[in-house]
Amino acid sequence: MKQIVLIVFSLFAIFAILWIRSNVISIEYRLSSLEEKKKKMLNERRLLLAEKSSLTSFVRINNVDGLFLVFPDRRKVVYISGNPESLVRTINFNRKN
Secondary structure, eight states, X not given: OHHHHHHHHHHHHHHHHHXXXXXXXXXXXXXXXXXXXXXXXXXXXHHXXXXXXXXXXXXXXXXXXXXXXXXXXXXXXXXXXSOGGXXXXXXXXXXXX
């Protein structure tokens, strides 16, 4: 009787070890695929940041469609405080009010 119990227990232990090992291997495969996905996402993020910086560079914005934007004269800059929607007015810098 003891031998049967010992054999059953041994078989149970072997199958339990094999089941645990197979689960560990499947988790390692999933982890590996997630690491590859992370690497691809980080590379894509790096490329998108580079594209963003090139699209928002001052030289590119300065030369968009041949507009050749320049900084305004300090005397022509108007600072608005409060609610800007209620203060909308037409401003003409060529004539004095």
